[in-house]
Amino acid sequence: MPSEKKKRRPVLVQVETPNLIPERDLGTIPVLQAEHLGIDFGGLTAVDDFNIAMGRTEISGLIGPNGAGKTTIFNLLTNVYKPTRGTVLIDGYDTAGKSVAEVNRMGIARTFQNIRLFTKMTVEENVLVGFGNTMRSHLLSDMLRLPSHWKQEAEYRERALELLDIFDMRKYSDTLAGNLPYGAQRRLEILRALATGPKVLLLDEPAAGMNPAETEELMENIQKIRDEFQIAILLIEHDMSLVMGVCEVVGVLDYGKIIAKGTPEQIQNDPRVIEAYLGKQEVK
């Protein structure tokens, strides 16, 4: 499949939305770009006119009340749902018509709000599944245990352990993923996503169910991942301390529409955001 990717050229779409890309990322193609993205479920417009342009090393947040359509946007960006309108470009390549797995290979990886690990496989194997697409061994060489199999397997097991070291999880490498403590499961999901070698990482409520200390640690980790892997991170989160602490750009979603966009400071003082969260003030 990679061969067909080579032939296609990146499409450059003019960024229409106010440009919020951090200065350091200017001058390159946005790594993730969505233009006028929307989806209808029957008569219901779940997401409408969603635009984003992310710099290569940007950390952005997506917030909004429950049911605003945040996870739907993740599903649209990863082609789990086929958009009714609009386009998604990953590093300049259109994702239209691609399968979820192909979109992942184009450079977008995600975690899930309700953790989805391969529970009956070990922690190491979970990460190795993520490496699956970069491994090149042929089925027959694996089945017959040719030397190439051993070489590759050893190399990637080492890489998996190195990846586990990021979150200090090497000690769990032989544990079944389903038996991990909750926080470790969330971290493993991030590592598995990183193993696929993404350019953009989508985190769906990474701090859900974490206590303040763990959230603090997660914040540091998110920045660490960005710095170490030089990737863009887009996260959905309800924990405002995390969003305001780590994101450079925040978008606020309400009823499927972006109602405000800007730096955390701008968002905190935006009357529309306060209205969406707390309701409108009665006119006396």
Added chain:
Amino acid sequence: MEEELMAEKRPIISTGGRGPAPAGRRRSLPMAARYAINALLVLLVLVVGELMIDGGAVTRYQTSVLQQVGVYIIMAVSLNVATGYLGQLPLGHAGFMSVGAYGCAIFIMRLTETLGMTGRDVVAGGPLVGLVVFAGVVFGGVCAAIAGVIIGIPALRLKGDYLAIITLAFAEIIRVVMLNIDDVLGFELTRGAAGLTGIPSYSNFLNVFLAVAVVCFLVHTMMKSRHGRAILAIRDNEIAAEATGVNTTYYKTLAFVVSAFFAGVAGGLYAGCVGVLQPANFGFMQSIEILVMVVLGGMGSMLGSVLSATVLTILPEALRAFSDYRMIAYAIVLILVMIFRPQGLLGSYDFSLSRVIERVMNRDFPWNRSKGTAEGKEAADA
């Protein structure tokens, strides 16, 4: 002196950091040693078996039952790839078995005819016969694999009960095709309901046993590779597998086709065992019986499939006198297992001799597991 020996021995027992918790401290067997031990064990069983058969300790009848056991072990292990590892529920495994059986039998019959061999030559054995049988069995497997591709691509778009029903239907189609293809198209292939007779009895303990060993090895090595991991990932969580870049359509089809291929191999050996093939042998009940073996042994456990295939093939033979009550006993056993152990007798546990040896090497016995529990606690606390 002794210390020197120990120092020399060290490299053999590698202290690779693959063990849990205190990395590097746990001693493990090198891969080559693991494979050597298992190969030796297989060879040992083979030699003992051959000697017993040659020496007359095992009767002809018992040998033929043993061959059937081997055939059903391959059937159960191959179905386990689709049910236990991929997590789907195909109900048409006997269909692939019949494709393999007819393919292999016809191939070998035609080939021996052209080579001018008689049935007696085939039984006598020899390198040429070995080659012919090998080619025939692989041919049967390939035929079944092709059927697997044709059936798998549409069927695997469906899930759960729908997949069960469509595979069931396909197996019936195969059976009816086998029954009528000669009449309708004027071939001289399967000979319809009258049955294909005169198949040389090319199966013997040696080649069935080797086939079982090779199939188990290949299924094991496939599952312990990136391909196997992708298949297991689909079973555990298809949505996550897809988001992690696993091409689910490809790997589902792959598992299904591998499963069909080995079922075809088993079918080929089966044809050489029984000597007569009738489409009626490969009906719905046959598929169910193989599924029962897998479910009973534990989905996802190779040892479970092997053991339950052995028991469920020998049991009816041993209980010939009570054959009227066989199905009742079957049903009762199944109900009991499903109530008290729904994951099957062995669950997804798989036996590994090397793991046991490593435990002994590390003195990691249940009765002095104090260190182990400390680690466990640490993990639970974190």
